[in-house]
Amino acid sequence: MNRKRGLISDAFISKRKKAVTERFGLSDVEGTYMKQIYQLVLRFVRLIYHVGVSYDTQIVLKHQLYSLVSDKTMVDKGVNKLREQGDLLMFQLGFDSEAFGLVFASDYKAKVLAAQDGCDTQETVQKFLDKVLTSCTDLSFSKDQMLHNFLFSDAEITQLVKSGVLTVRDAGSWWLSIPNSGKFTKYFIQGRKAVLNMIKKSKYNEVLKVDLEDRKTPSQVKFHMKYHIHDIVGAELVESIPTTSGTLLRYVDD
Structure with a gap:
């Protein structure tokens, strides 16, 4: 490292x-x-x-x-x-x-505001961070909420979508979102697939966790191997089986 x-x-x-x-x-x-x-x-x-x-x-x-x-x-x-x-x-x-x-x-707010510096959407985004994120834990927001509860105009909602803090869920509602997270999502998905393929190509579709951590990773894996292992175990894409030799990871067929 x-x-x-x-x-x-x-x-x-x-x-x-x-x-x-x-x-x-x-x-x-x-x-x-x-x-x-x-x-x-x-x-x-x-x-x-x-x-x-x-x-x-x-x-x-x-x-x-x-x-x-x-x-x-x-x-x-x-x-x-x-x-x-x-x-x-x-x-x-x-x-x-x-x-x-x-x-x-704190990280989200700081990075969102830094990206908004000098943009025409900055004031609206600041209003959203102050008024919505400090008082609401919803994952998505309806048009009625945005207009009547938080007092945003249609034009301001459009600015929030433009800035990336909201993304369209369906007609009249939006997800809270992370601006410019496409790179993370791309690397996460391709890394998950690559790690699962490494397990599937192992004998009996299984491998010791410690051996997987020590393997040379393909170029598609951009994150730490442990990050992906915790992903596939937590998402139950593999079985985690205690053995006398250590934890065994076994691929779960769909």
Whole structure:
């Protein structure tokens, strides 16, 4: 790993850990659990930094957390609490109806505003971040909500779509979205396919997790191998089987 990249990652993680420790008291059971979920999200963010490829936004998929915490209800509860407190934002990712991306709210807002600097949509986007994201955890918004609850005009809604913070869901409704996330989605999908193919080409369609992590990755895999392994395990695209030799990953036929 590039040394400079490593130092950036360590500083990033230390800062986040300090912030969440101050926010959640360890004597508070619920707070402690949220702290654990928060740190799991950090863990996956670090895997993206580790790759050495630059992305506008660091996206963690919620189901990746399921690969580390078997109780999905507890994961969902922790994630939702962090969303309610304004620490995390969640997005429905267009390539899969069951894929939900998690992004740190502070990072999202900072990068969205930086991209809007000098644009004619800047004022409207700032209004959206201040009025909507600070008070609402919805993944999508209807026209009635935007016009009457949040007091945006039709022209302003068009500006929000233009800026990329909203994307069309269907006639009269929009998803909250991550601007310029196409590069991430492209690399994520092609990486997932490549890793699954590596398993399918193994004997009996299975491979030890440690062996897969050590393999030379094809050019299609841009993220850290562990990032993709947590994806395919959490999405239940492979079975994760404990053995005396370590965890065995077995491809699941459709």
